[in-house]
Amino acid sequence: MLHRIYFLLIFLFPFLSTAQVCNYKLFGSILDEHDNSGLEYATVYIVEKQMGATADSIGNYSIENLCKGRYTVIVEHLGCAPDTVIVEINQNAKKNFYLEHHAKELAELTVTSNKNSEENIPTSNILTKQKLDQLQGKNLSEILTQISGVTQLKTGSNISKPIIHGMSGSRISIISNDTKLESQDWGTEHAPEIDPFNASTIKVIKGAGSVEYSTDAIGGIIIVEPPSLKKYKNIQAAVSLVTQSNGKGISGAAKLEQGFKKHFAYILQGTYKRSGDLSAPKYNLSNTGMQEGNMYAAFGFLKKNWNGDFSYSMFHQKIGIMQSAHIGNLSDLQNAIASNTPLIVKPFTYKIENPKQKITHHLAKASISKYLKNDQKLEINYAVQMNNRQEYDIRRGGRSNIPALDMHLFSNTINTSFVRKNKLKKAIFDSKTGVSFLTQHNFNNAATGVRPLIPDYYLYSIGLYDWENISIKQAVIEFGARYDYTRFKAFKFDKHNVLQTPTYNFHIYAFVLGINWKNKKDYFKIQSNISYSARFPNANELFSEGLHHGVAALEFGDENLHPERGIKWITTITAQYKKIVKLEASFYTTKIKDYIYIAPLPDPILTIRGAFPAFKYYQTNARLIGFDAMLESNPTIFLQLTMQTSIIRGKNTKANDYLIYMPADRITSGIELHHDFNKLKNVFVNITIQHVFKQRNTPINIIDYKPTPNAYSTLNAAIGWKYKINTQHNISFSISAENMTNTSYRDYLNRFRYYADEIGWNLLLRLNYTFN
Amino acid sequence: MKLVFSSTSILLLILCLFSNACQKIPSPINEEELITTIILSVQKLGSNTIEHYTFEDIDGIGGQAATIDSILLSKNSMYDATITLLNKTIYPIDTISNEVLEEGDVHQFFYASTPISMLKNFEYQTPNDIGGNPIGLNFSFETDDANTIGSLKITLRHQPNKLGNGVSSGDITNANGETDVEVSFPVRLTNV
Numbered sequence: 001m002l003h004r005i006y007f008l009l010i011f012l013f014p015f016l017s018t019a020q021v022c023n024y025k026l027f028g029s030i031l032d033e034h035d036n037s038g039l040e041y042a043t044v045y046i047v048e049k050q051m052g053a054t055a056d057s058i059g060n061y062s063i064e065n066l067c068k069g070r071y072t073v074i075v076e077h078l079g080c081a082p083d084t085v086i087v088e089i090n091q092n093a094k095k096n097f098y099l100e101h102h103a104k105e106l107a108e109l110t111v112t113s114n115k116n117s118e119e120n121i122p123t124s125n126i127l128t129k130q131k132l133d134q135l136q137g138k139n140l141s142e143i144l145t146q147i148s149g150v151t152q153l154k155t156g157s158n159i160s161k162p163i164i165h166g167m168s169g170s171r172i173s174i175i176s177n178d179t180k181l182e183s184q185d186w187g188t189e190h191a192p193e194i195d196p197f198n199a200s201t202i203k204v205i206k207g208a209g210s211v212e213y214s215t216d217a218i219g220g221i222i223i224v225e226p227p228s229l230k231k232y233k234n235i236q237a238a239v240s241l242v243t244q245s246n247g248k249g250i251s252g253a254a255k256l257e258q259g260f261k262k263h264f265a266y267i268l269q270g271t272y273k274r275s276g277d278l279s280a281p282k283y284n285l286s287n288t289g290m291q292e293g294n295m296y297a298a299f300g301f302l303k304k305n306w307n308g309d310f311s312y313s314m315f316h317q318k319i320g321i322m323q324s325a326h327i328g329n330l331s332d333l334q335n336a337i338a339s340n341t342p343l344i345v346k347p348f349t350y351k352i353e354n355p356k357q358k359i360t361h362h363l364a365k366a367s368i369s370k371y372l373k374n375d376q377k378l379e380i381n382y383a384v385q386m387n388n389r390q391e392y393d394i395r396r397g398g399r400s401n402i403p404a405l406d407m408h409l410f411s412n413t414i415n416t417s418f419v420r421k422n423k424l425k426k427a428i429f430d431s432k433t434g435v436s437f438l439t440q441h442n443f444n445n446a447a448t449g450v451r452p453l454i455p456d457y458y459l460y461s462i463g464l465y466d467w468e469n470i471s472i473k474q475a476v477i478e479f480g481a482r483y484d485y486t487r488f489k490a491f492k493f494d495k496h497n498v499l500q501t502p503t504y505n506f507h508i509y510a511f512v513l514g515i516n517w518k519n520k521k522d523y524f525k526i527q528s529n530i531s532y533s534a535r536f537p538n539a540n541e542l543f544s545e546g547l548h549h550g551v552a553a554l555e556f557g558d559e560n561l562h563p564e565r566g567i568k569w570i571t572t573i574t575a576q577y578k579k580i581v582k583l584e585a586s587f588y589t590t591k592i593k594d595y596i597y598i599a600p601l602p603d604p605i606l607t608i609r610g611a612f613p614a615f616k617y618y619q620t621n622a623r624l625i626g627f628d629a630m631l632e633s634n635p636t637i638f639l640q641l642t643m644q645t646s647i648i649r650g651k652n653t654k655a656n657d658y659l660i661y662m663p664a665d666r667i668t669s670g671i672e673l674h675h676d677f678n679k680l681k682n683v684f685v686n687i688t689i690q691h692v693f694k695q696r697n698t699p700i701n702i703i704d705y706k707p708t709p710n711a712y713s714t715l716n717a718a719i720g721w722k723y724k725i726n727t728q729h730n731i732s733f734s735i736s737a738e739n740m741t742n743t744s745y746r747d748y749l750n751r752f753r754y755y756a757d758e759i760g761w762n763l764l765l766r767l768n769y770t771f772n
Numbered sequence: 773m774k775l776v777f778s779s780t781s782i783l784l785l786i787l788c789l790f791s792n793a794c795q796k797i798p799s800p801i802n803e804e805e806l807i808t809t810i811i812l813s814v815q816k817l818g819s820n821t822i823e824h825y826t827f828e829d830i831d832g833i834g835g836q837a838a839t840i841d842s843i844l845l846s847k848n849s850m851y852d853a854t855i856t857l858l859n860k861t862i863y864p865i866d867t868i869s870n871e872v873l874e875e876g877d878v879h880q881f882f883y884a885s886t887p888i889s890m891l892k893n894f895e896y897q898t899p900n901d902i903g904g905n906p907i908g909l910n911f912s913f914e915t916d917d918a919n920t921i922g923s924l925k926i927t928l929r930h931q932p933n934k935l936g937n938g939v940s941s942g943d944i945t946n947a948n949g950e951t952d953v954e955v956s957f958p959v960r961l962t963n964v
Contacts, residue, residue: 328929328949397875446801449804450805605833608807608808608810609952612833
């Protein structure tokens with residue numbers, strides 16, 4: 001397979017070609033590797049152009065109107081391993097692609113939905129491996145902020161949760177390795193347990209609709225795809241090393257993959273990360289060190305029409321919580337706020353003291369599929385997830401080594417699906433029908449000596465879905481429906497230690513309808529998607545009762561909450577003029593009925609620790625309206641200018657007030673120079689400036705302890721290159737500098753903005769070696 | 773045979789997971805560090821009787837409201853006082869003030885009177901912590917010579933900066949740390 005890629009690389013890239021000629025044609029056949037028979041209705045998809053073609057009944061395809069340049073081509077056929085090939089176009093080119101029929105890659109489970117979601121998702125919502133390599137060492141949420149409309153909700157500097165179009169937490173689903181991440185997502189200080197090093201691509205679906213995984217993702221879905229199991233005979237390996245000046249951090253990762261005789265393949269991967277106290281421009285942020293160790297192992301086999309994949313991943317993290325943000329009562333909070341600098345500033349250390357978090361997540365998965373005749377596939381997969389969360393506090397009586405919170409979440413999922421492809425005249429139907437089961441047990445370690453925030457519970461769920469995607473010429477119509485029945489039974493103790501078992505039965509429906517259309521020359525594209533979904537209340541929204549350290553507030557759940565239901569409509573328009581200018585703009589509106597939110601009770605509550613403001617979960621109706629835009633310009637082949645902006649307004653329509661914690665408006669501009677030299681490929685220099693406006697649209701009826709932070713700008717720059725030693729060995733290197741002006745600023749969506757500034761300047765060095 | 777056995781056991785496990793049969797009922801967790809009760813015991817200089825005043829929130833945060841005793845003191849007198857902290861949610865009742873005494877180096881009480889002149893000359897009494905700094909379970913104070921109504925605020929800080937400016941003489945301003953207790957008793961001074 002590889003020699004063909006090398007062959008294609010011989011087409012040399014024309015030096016500084018400024019003339020944009022876009023009338024080239026790529027054509028040829030898609031053939032079965034074994035018997036050279038044409039693969040009917042296989043697809044060829046060009047990632048950069050977001051366009052593709054479907055082969056005819058004997059496997060011939062043709063794509064026109066291509067400009068000179070280098071393209072990533074994905075060739076797919078149901079029942080085959082999809083193949084990604086780099087093709088250089090500088091004249092009309094004939095190219096045959098060979099696929100191994102009934103061969104298999106791990107990511108192939110979503111072959112159909114992959115291709116279509118790639119067509120249905122605007123390109124700017126996909127982070128490719130190349131982009132991810134440039135961001136190595138960052139956590140998932142930080143990486144996702146590259147996508148416009150995605151921001152992060154932070155607790156200090158090490159804990160961050162992604163926000164898509166103003167919504168986060170359980171309103172977003174994270175799909176990792178084709179399994180919904182089942183973690184303890186009850187609070188802002190609970191970050192997703194994902195190692196981004198293990199991702200080959202990360203995609204964000206900003207609509208509510210993916211009927212495939214769950215209904216509760218009203219805000220959107222993040223899909224993290226691990227590397228696929230390749231059947232290549234040769235060994236592939238990658239080693240990377242990242243160091244960062246702020247926090248004196250280091251992280252290293254290594255990956256090894258190998259295939260045997262096209263019937264067996266494995267991947268082994270490990271990551272280790274460590275950093276000490278981070279620092280703001282003017283002071284050290286004491287106890288903000290972190291340590292992380294992750295691993296991933298997978299193997300897959302292929303026998304006749306059967307395919308089996310087995311994988312295991314482990315994520316373990318230890319994070320220090322800034323000591324000055326840990327407070328006992330309202331007076332402490334007022335003292336902390338009155339002081340412009342943190343109350344506890346100690347010299348730099350790698351040591352992580354209390355308060356701290358220790359998080360472990362295990363995911364083991366087995367998936368078996370059978371390819372049937374007529375482009376059909378049956379698949380069953382079973383996943384076990386074990387999540388453990390320990391929070392250590394500063395305690396009395398020598399109890400500091402006993403976690404104050406020690407919760408386990410044990411989840412089992414079974415997903416079965418039937419995938420098929422049909423062609424009717426000029427329409428191609430891709431369909432997927434499935435049934436899924438989930439059981440979940442949440443339990444608290446009784447040895448903590450602290451009443452648990454979330455009671456023990458059992459959850460059982462069954463879901464049915466059907467998804468159809470119809471392509472007719474330049475149009476794609478997508479629709480899907482899902483029904484979920486969930487039974488939720490909690491075991492909680494009242495104030496007199498009497499057991500109560502509140503039980504809930506939720507029936508939830510979700511629908512999605514999408515229409516995409518592009519003109520023939522691919523200069524204009526419109527993608528419109530409307531989706532309806534619902535989310536039942538979380539355990540914390542139902543049952544929380546207690547003190548929330550960090551914000552010095554009492555929080556009370558409401559056992560009578562019912563599911564919230566939302567409709568989201570998002571339309572994306574992409575227009576481009578040759579390869580010179582490209583504009584992508586998305587408009588969206590979300591209406592949520594019975595939106596669950598937290599609001600203050602009229603009177604503070606008196607406790608032995610003093611008086612606390614009290615908050616309770618309520619339901620209201622909400623409406624969010626927003627706009628994301630991206631403008632990209634390539635005036636010459638070595639220069640790229642980009643501009644991104646995102647604006648969102650969230651309203652509590654019942655109270656006619658703004659919603660709390662909506663991301664502030666922001667605008668990012670960048671300039672990049674890049675060029676390929678002889679052995680140095682992709683040599684680049686870039687500068688990015690991000691400006692975040694002050695959030696002025698905050699609720700009037702929710703009192704904030706400190707005024708919203710001011711607007712700020714950050715300046716980042718990077719330089720890097722890739723050195724090709726020979727056809728097998730590659731080394732890439734980059735230096736990037738963040739917050740170069742060492743600006744002191746605070747962000748509205750960081751819960752620790754009451755106590756300290758964001759981190760100061762940071763220099764990162766990244767070294768990456770690959771062998772294949 | 774082995775295959776049959778293993779697949780049957782996997783099937784049973786899955787069946788169990790998806791049914792009510794495997795539900796485990798948890799046992800209640802005792803709140804070990806909870807302070808439910810503060811008893812302030814005062815003894816007037818020259819008197820033999822000790823008066824006890826209680827601030828109690830028996831069910832912790834939320835639930836029933838706290839009960840607070842009003843303190844009645846003689847004006848123009850000197851008093852010795854002792855603080856006792858209890859956790860009444862567990863049996864036998866846990867005397868939290870013993871833990872505070874044991875970890876005296878990371879605990880300190882502070883007192884404040886409103887109006888400021890009603891109760892004055894607060895002084896820490898022994899025992900002190902291992903570093904010779906005050907803990908404040910025992911203290912003394914004097915009352916004003918006017919009839920006054922006001923309050924006495926008692927604060928317990930965990931991990932205060934005991935070496936902060938004024939902290940060892942009872943000034944809370946630079947103490948920092950985390951507040952474990954902050955209660956206010958109503959106080960009335962009388963001629964009795």
